[in-house]
Amino acid sequence: MNHLLEFLLRQGDNALVLGQRMSEWCGHGPALEEDIALANTALDLIGQTQLWLGYAAEVEGAGRDANDLAFMRDAYDFRNLLMLEVPNADFGRTLMRQFLFDAFQVPWLQALTDSADPRVAEIAAKSVKEAMYHLDRSTSTVIALGDGTAESNGFMQRALDYLWPYAAEVFAEDATDFAMAEVGVAPLPSSLRGQWKKTLQATLQEAHLTMPEGEFAHKGGRIGVRHTEHLGHLLATMQVLPRSYPDASW
Amino acid sequence: MTIANSISEEQVWDWLEGVPDPEIPVISVVDLGVIRAVSVDSDAVEIKITPTYSGCPAMSIISLDIQAALAKVGVTNLTLKTQISPPWTTDWLSEKGKAQLKEYGIAPPQPSGGPESCPHCESRHVEKVSQFGSTPCKALWRCSDCLEPFDYFKCI
């Protein structure tokens, strides 16, 4: 197995799948400002996808490019976290997921700026600025809604309870993580778990939300063993055009 | 005196000064800070461009506009390269660009993370409406005195 390729697909697929989910809000946001914010977040994530998958395609060396990797792979080829593929459901769950992801992604990308692979360091340095901005917003939205009305608090607590069993998948390490740590491309995700949890504790406390107990985490997304049934539907929507008209250009 | 078929780097920078940002046409792509390097080898011109935000859709328009502008002055041997490191920050905006933004009604970026004053009436009583705006590089603010909304160029 090419561990670097595997590692890059994980970074790119996380950004792509979450970006696609966020873009589903375009035109459906609860307020115009929120609609714009969701679409802009999606745009940043899709931009980051181009960088990660662009490099992944080069490392793969099979004559494919970022678009081929995004549009011509099937669910079992994807390496994203399961949490990112579950449906948006409502605004509360969408923002809670964004927060849980951003809280890991910011220290993760910060660590990757020191990667032994200069391309990885470069992409991380570009992406981390956007991720910090996303974390800023998802944190304040989680607090505003958690510390809002009884109804909004209920939405956020239910979102947290639903997402919790998915939240820690990123810390379930495998041979690729160990290989990347060995050569200094990336630290072990588990080395950031304490920091991640601290961010969660501080924010959830301010939001009057209760962090669920239990360490159980669904696994399989990032190692590509099993995805939820939702990924196939997401890909069908995302991929239908380039698959129906493979050589279309405009 | 100009020598046929010989272009200077300075000349290319001058031409680029005339290419406006497609979304904020009051500032040039040079003042936006996205032109990283220009090199000329006889008639071959290479320009390195850095994206503002990684997903900014204006980047492909900027590339097209640069190609068109340089084609107009006879540059046909042009290579455009993307360079993402070091990443673009608002520090790359020129002072001239910041002044032009303000004149246009967009509050320029501030290290504090918010606009210094309302670009319409100069009031310092301003409030954030949304962290995001009509393009990836802007946020939406409002003046509490003149009550006008305005764009703020996000600081990253």
Ligand SMILES: [Zn+2]
């Ligand atoms: Zn004003």
